[in-house]
Amino acid sequence: MDFSRDVLTRELAQKRARIINNVSYKLSISLGKNQKTYNGVWEILFNLKKNGETLKNELKEGLFIEFIGKIKKIKVNGKSAKHSKKDFGFILSESLLYNGENVVEVHYENYYNNTGDGLHHFIDPEDGKEYLYTNLEPYSAHRFLPCFD
Numbered sequence: 001m002d003f004s005r006d007v008l009t010r011e012l013a014q015k016r017a018r019i020i021n022n023v024s025y026k027l028s029i030s031l032g033k034n035q036k037t038y039n040g041v042w043e044i045l046f047n048l049k050k051n052g053e054t055l056k057n058e059l060k061e062g063l064f065i066e067f068i069g070k071i072k073k074i075k076v077n078g079k080s081a082k083h084s085k086k087d088f089g090f091i092l093s094e095s096l097l098y099n100g101e102n103v104v105e106v107h108y109e110n111y112y113n114n115t116g117d118g119l120h121h122f123i124d125p126e127d128g129k130e131y132l133y134t135n136l137e138p139y140s141a142h143r144f145l146p147c148f149d
Contacts, residue, residue: 006088008139008149012064016148020063022047023148033130037111038119039072042145044104048097062091066142066149068118069110076104089142106146118143 026043044065066089074081076096083090092104112121112132117140123130134144142149 006068008066016064019049020046020148021049025145025147027145031132037109039109040107040145042106042108042147044106044147046102046104046148047100048102049099062093063097064091065089065104065106065146067106067108067146068143069108069146071106071108071146073107074104077102090146104146108146110144113143 023044023046025045027040028042029038029040031038048063062084064086068088071083071085071090074083074090074092076092077098079096081092081096083092110119112119114120114122117135117137120133120135121130136144139149141147
């Protein structure tokens with residue numbers, strides 16, 4: 001799998017779709033006035049179909065989760081976990097995951113994005129006020145938070 005480009009390939013999307021379902025998220029985010037970064041705690045809840053050869057074929061590298069930002073801490077199913085950082089995300093070892101329901105908790109820090117994607121921050125020159133907005137169109141959510149984008 002080529003993880004060197006910030007794109008979601010059809011191959012990766014199809015592999016994950018074969019082994020993951022019932023995905024939901026819980027977000028806690030800390031925003032400060034006139035800051036360049038924000039902090040978040042993001043829970044990713046999902047079911048994993050872990051059945052021997054299928055999983056081995058689909059998750060050779062581990063479970064890939066997209067994210068552009070700094071990871072401070074990860075817990076998988078309540079236990080501290082290590083991850084492998086990739087250019088636009090991270091990989092969790094298959095050995096950390098259960099067959100069935102899983103919870104991945106990611107504590108992170110990220111810069112505001114000024115391209116209009118992810119979590120965008122700007123100060124309006126007309127009124128001097130600070131504004132934030134999100135653009136999570138296809139394949140922009142990982143610029144804001146860790147996810148299966």
